[in-house]
Amino acid sequence: MSVSGLPSGNHPKWRSWLLTDTPTSRHHARIASLYQGWLSFRSNPMAMFGLVILLMMGLIAVFAPLLAPHDPFVQDLSNRLAPLGADDHLLGTDSLGRDILSRLIYGARITLYIVILVALIAPVAGLFVGTVAGYAGGWIDTILMRITDIFLAFPRLVLALAFVAALGAGIENAVIAISLTAWPPYARIARAETLTIRKSDYISAVKLQGAGPFRIITRHIWPLCISSLIVRVTLDMAGIILAAAGLGFLGLGAQPPSPEWGAMISEGRKFILDHWWVATVPGLAIFLVSLAFNLLGDGLRDVLDPKDSGS
C-alpha cells in the first residue's frame, strides 16, 4: 500500500518530519510509520466511513443524556406503539409507551460497554494462553491447545447460552460468556506468531542478555503479536455485537428496563406485523455498528497486516 497519491511539494515542516526516510531516533521512526499507516488508512473511504460511524456512536453514548429527547425509562401506557414520526417521538414508542429514539441512544452505551469489555478480556486471555503455549512448548503446549480445541469444538452460541444460564442473565455475565467463546482463536493466532518468533535470532539475542521467560513473553513476544490481534479483534467486534444481541434477543442479556438493542428487537418482534418499526429500528442500529466495525477492520488489516490485504 503506497501513499504515492499525496502531493509531495509543499509539505509543512511537521509533515516532512513525519514522512522522512531517514528517522533521527527510534521514536521518530515509530511515529513516522504510524503516520504513514494513518495516511494509507485515510485514503480508504470505506474504512473512514466506519471510523466516523464509530466515533459518532462513541459521542452519542457519552452525551446520551444531552441528546436523548426523553427519559428512556419513562412509560406512557396511553401512548404506546406510536408510529414513526409521531409527535414528539421521531422513531415512535414501544409497547410501554417509551420513546424508541431515546432508548436507542442509551442503548449505544450498553453496546459500547459490552464491546469494550469483551475486547479487553478475550484477546488478553487468548494472548496469554497462546504465547505461553507457544513459548513453553512440550506438554504445556499440548494441554493448553487441547483445552483450546475443546472450547472451539463447542457450538459457540450454545456455550454462551450455557454459561449465562449457569451464571444468571445480565450484561456482565453475557460479557463473560461471550469472552469465553471468543478467546480460543486469539490463542491460536498468538501461538502461531510465538512459534515463528521464538526461534528468531532476535529472541536468542535477548535470551543471551539474560532475560527470563516472563520478561521475554511480556516485553518481546506480546508486542509483536499485537498488530495481528488488533486486526482480528476489530473484525470480530461485529460478531461480538451480534452475539450480545442474540443473547439479548433470547432474554439472557441485559435485563429490563435496560434498552439493550437485541432485547429491544425481542420485545418488538411481538408486534412485527402491525408495528414493524419497533423491532426494525434497533435491528438497523445493530447492523450499522457491526458494519462500521467490519469496514474499520478491513481498513486496519490493509494497513497493519498487508499480507492478507483485501483490496
Place this chain on the structure above:
Amino acid sequence: MTVATDPERGRRKSPLSKALLPVLRTVGTIVATMIGLLFVTFIIGRVMPIDPVISVVGERASKEAYEAAYRAMGLDQPVIVQFFYYIGDILQGDFGQSLLNARPVAEDIRRVFPATLELATLGTFIGVLIGVPLGVLAAVRRGSWIDQIARFVALIGYSMPIFWLGLVGLLIFYGILGWVGGPGRVGIFYVDIVPSVTGMILVDSLLDGNWTVLKDAMSHIILPASLLGYYSLAYISRMTRSFMLEQLSSEYVITARVKGLPEWTVIWRHAFRNIKVQLITVIALSYAGLLEGSVLTEIIFAWPGIGSYITTALLSADMNAVLGGTVVVGLVFVCLNVFSDLMYKFFDPRAR
C-alpha cells in the same frame, strides 16, 4: 484446527506404524476433545441454578413426589460419580432419557438432527453455488464494480443480525408477498404424510415420489436456507477471492499468461485448480458453522432442529438432552475439522 499436528514427521519408521500412527493420533485427539467437551457441559449443567427435578415433577409437586424423583434421577450421588455413570452409558450408546418428554435422547436426536442437516446442507449449497463464482470473479476483476459489489454483499452478511433478517424476511416473503411457506418444515396437513426414511423431508418426499409434499417442503425451507446460505456465501466468497488473488499473482499464472493461454484456461484450469483444497477446507468449516450455529434461525423459523433442541433443553436443565445434543454437534464439528486438516495435509503442495 491443527488437531493432527505430527511432530514425528521426518523420522524413519516401519511402514505400518507410519500409516497407523497418524490415524491413532487423530482418533485419540477426537476422543480427548469429546471427553473434555462432555466434562465442561456436565459441570455447567450441575452448577446451573435450575432444579431439573421440577422439570420432571412440575411446579406443584409434594415433598414426597419431589424426593422420589430426585433419587430416581441419581442426583443424590456425588457429581463425579454421576459423570462416570454418564460416560459409561454413552459408551454403550445410551444417551439417557430426556427429562422433559421422557423419551430416549438418542431418539430425539435422530428426529431433530436431520432437520438441521437438511437446512445446513441446502444453505451451504446455496453459499457455494453463489459464493465461489462471485469470489473468483471479484479476484479476477479486482477493483472493478463487481469486486465492490462482492465486497459489499459480504460485509452486509457479516454485519446483519441473523434473527432480525429472518424476522424481516418472514414478514416480507411470507407475510406480505406470500411467496414462501411459513415457519416449520412443511405445511401442517403435510406432516407425517411421507414415510420417514432419512428424516430429511426433502429426501423422503423425493424417495416417496410425493411431489406435493416436496414442493411444500421446498417452499418452507427456501427462506431459512437462503438466509444461512447468505451468511455462508459472505464467508466463502471472501475466502475464494483472497485465495484466487494469491494464485493470480503467482509466477506460474504470469508464465501461463505470457505463454498466451486463454484467460478462461488460466483462471479455471490453473489458478482455480490450485485453490480447490483450501476451498474445501473453508467450505467444511462454514458447513460446520451452519450445523452448530443455526440456533437463532431455527428459533425464528420454528425449525425443529438440533440448535433449538439444545437451547430448549438447556433452559429447562434437561441435561441428558443438552449433553447428547452437544456430543453430536461437537463430534460433527471435530470430524469436519479433522477432515479439512487431512485434506490440507495430503493435497496441499505447500504443506506436503
Place this chain on the structure above:
Amino acid sequence: MKKLQKFALSAVFGVFIGTMAIPATPVVAETPADMLVIANRIDDITTLDPAESFEFAGSDVIRNVYGRLVNFDPLNLDKGYEADLAESWTVSEDGRTITFNIREGVNFHSGNPVTAEDVEFSLRRVVTLAKTPSFILTQFGFTPENITETIVADGNTLKITTDKKYATSFVLNCLTATVGAIVDKKLVMENEKDGDLGNEWLKTNSAGSGAYKVVSWKPSESVTLQSNEDFYLGAPAMKRVIVRHIQESATQRLLLEKGDIDVARNLNPEDVAGVTGKEGISIDSELRGRLMYISLNQNHPELSKPKVVEAIKYLIDYKGMQDSFLNGQYRIHQSFLPKTYLGAIDDQPYTLDVEKAKALLKEAGVENLEVEAGVREAQERVEIAQSLQNTFAQAGIKLNITIGTGKQTLTRYRARDLDVYVGAWGPDYPDPQTNAGTFAYNPDNSEEAKATGLLAWRNAWDPGDLTAKTEAAVIEGDRDVRKKMYEDIQREFQARAPFAIMFQKDEQTGRRSNVKNLNLGGAITAVAYWPVTK
C-alpha cells in the same frame, strides 16, 4: 474475460431465479373439511399419562382422549359435572362412600369394554404412582396402603370411601380433573415395565375411551389425534385434530390469515386487533381460571411489614395495564377464587394511588427500599413487571427485575429466594379448595416443612386463622354456608395477605369463521374437540 463474467453472473442469477421459482406455486389456502388444525404453545407437555400430566396443553389432550366417571358438557359448562362413564351414583348416609354405576356398552379404543375394574385400576394407579397431581385424590385420605378397601370395584359398580365426610360436589369435581381419567387396564398392563403400572408406555401412548386417540406426540412440535368412530356420544365430525406448537403470536396470526390453520390460541392483543374484522376470521373470548398475581416474600424485613404490603397493593396500575398491553386478555380481579367458582367475589378495593402508598410507607418508616422481582420470560409478565417497576418507583421503591426461564424462576421461588414474584396460577380442579388450599393454607411455615407446593409457604407467610378456616370450609356440606365461608376467607386474605391478585384471564382465540362449537373449557376444565364442526 467477458465470457467469464457472463458465466458467473448467469450462474448467480440462475440460482436466484431458480430458488424463487419453486415456491411461487400456490399455497393451499384451506384446511381439509374434516380436519381441525390448531396453533398453540404445547412445549409444556412432558407426559400424556393422566396420572402424571399436570400442564395446560397436556390436559387439553387428555380431556379428548379419556373418559371420566363424571365430566362437563363442553356446550353447557354452567350445568356443572354430569354423568360420563358413571351412569349414576349414590351417596351413603354418613356421606363418606359414593357408589358409581358404570355405563354399559362403552368400549376403549382397543375394543376392550369399559368396566368397573378399569375404573378401580385407574384411580388406584394414581394413588400408587404418587405423581405430582395425585394429591387431588389423596386429599380424601386414599393411600397406597388403604386403596384395596377405599377404592373397590364390585360387579358393575365402583365404591370409593373417603376418610371424612366431604361435600359431595367437592369429591366429584375432583374426579373431573385429569387424574380422574379412566385408562384401559388390560392394554396398560400389557405394556407394564418393571412394575411401573404402564407409566413409561402411557407417557407417549393412549389407552382411553374418549372421542379421540393419540396418533403421535412430537415434543415441542405437534400432537396429532385421530377420531374414535365408536365414541359413545357419536363419532366426532373432525376426523383428525392436529395441534401444532407455534411459539410466536405473529406467526400464528399469519397462519390463520392464510388459512393454514383453523384456530390460533395465543394471539396477543395487537394481533387480535390486527385480525379483527378480517374476512373469514372471528375472535372468541372465553373466561379462564388463570390468575395473575404478585407476592411478597415475608422473610424480607421490610416487605413483611403490613403497611408496606398494603402500600404495594396501591402501587399497581391495574386499570392502566388492563386497558393497554393486557387489553382484552386479562380483566381486573383481586381475590383468589376465579370468577364462576363457588364463593367467588368481585370486590376490587385497590386502585393505583401513589399518594396513599407513600403515606403508608412513611408510616411504616420505610425508605429507599430496593427489592428483586423474579419474572419468567413471557411477554405479558415482563410487561407487567416493567409497569410495576415504573409505578413502584413513583413511591421510591426500586424494583430490580430478573428475567429467567420458567424453570429458573420457579426454582428460586420454591426456595424462598425471591423478594417479589410475578406469578400466574391456574386452578387444578373446579372446586374453591383448589386455590384456597394453596393461597390461604400453610399449617407449618417453618423452613424445614419444605411445603414447596403451597404458595403461602413459598412466600414464608403464615396465614394464621385462615389455615383453620380453609380446613373447615372444605368439609362443610351445606353449599350456602360453604360459599359464605369462602367469601369471608377471601375478604380477610385480600386485606392482609402478602399477595396482590391482579387479573383473571380472558382467553382470546382467533378462528376461521367456519369453525363452530369450539369450547376451551372455561375456568374449570380443558378444551373439547368432539363437538366441533366446520
